[in-house]
Amino acid sequence: MEFVEIDWNSNLYSLEIELRARLLRTPLGLTFSSEELEAESAELHFALVDKDQVRACAVIVPLSSDLAKLRQMVVHENYQRQGLGSSLIRQIEPTLQHRGFQKIELNAREEAVNFYQRLGYQTVGDRFMEVGIGHWKMYRPLDQPARHV
Numbered sequence: 001m002e003f004v005e006i007d008w009n010s011n012l013y014s015l016e017i018e019l020r021a022r023l024l025r026t027p028l029g030l031t032f033s034s035e036e037l038e039a040e041s042a043e044l045h046f047a048l049v050d051k052d053q054v055r056a057c058a059v060i061v062p063l064s065s066d067l068a069k070l071r072q073m074v075v076h077e078n079y080q081r082q083g084l085g086s087s088l089i090r091q092i093e094p095t096l097q098h099r100g101f102q103k104i105e106l107n108a109r110e111e112a113v114n115f116y117q118r119l120g121y122q123t124v125g126d127r128f129m130e131v132g133i134g135h136w137k138m139y140r141p142l143d144q145p146a147r148h149v
């Protein structure tokens with residue numbers, strides 16, 4: 001499994017979009033608009049790739065010089081609960097740290113809060129609704145060691 005940064009609009013980007021659409025959007029009756037995808041050219045795309053297939057991916061939005069937002073985290077349905085999601089985040093974090101980011105924030109779907117907590121992320125604020133699903137804002141300062149529960 002290779003950790004890669006995906007170029008926007010590349011072949012791997014098409015596979016990333018296919019995976020994200022199928023697992024994150026279609027179940028909610030949503031699609032990606034061309035405007036949304038165009039805006040993603042300013043974002044960073046990371047993935048675990050095996051045999052030219054995207055098995056896990058996540059998008060990073062640089063919010064400021066030291067704060068990054070992680071969004072659209074997903075693992076292929078045949079590969080979930082096998083450590084890929086954790087592995088992807090553990091490789092994204094030092095990559096961002098090397099680029100000067102000090103903190104990651106994200107909006108976690110309720111069912112994924114435990115996953116992020118195990119990686120050292122903490123909830124902040126109150127539960128809120130987004131695309132009809134309960135969410136929690138979570139963050140992690142990158143200079144603190146990840147908590148392994």
Ligand SMILES: CC(C)(COP(=O)(O)OP(=O)(O)OC[C@H]1O[C@@H](n2cnc3c(N)ncnc32)[C@H](O)[C@@H]1OP(=O)(O)O)[C@@H](O)C(=O)NCCC(=O)NCCS
Pocket residue numbers: 023072073074075076079080081082083084085086087107108109111112114115116118
């Ligand atoms: C949530 C997701 C990204 C986690 O990635 P993953 O590769 O499956 O997770 P890992 O194997 O690294 O899990 C590590 C630990 O996190 C916890 N965890 C992972 N998925 C979980 C879930 N759905 N519910 C509760 N705990 C979960 C478990 O403690 C797990 O350890 P275990 O399998 O030994 O019990 C992935 O399952 C996924 O893509 N789910 C569907 C889309 C989604 O919900 N994305 C997140 C949007 S915020």
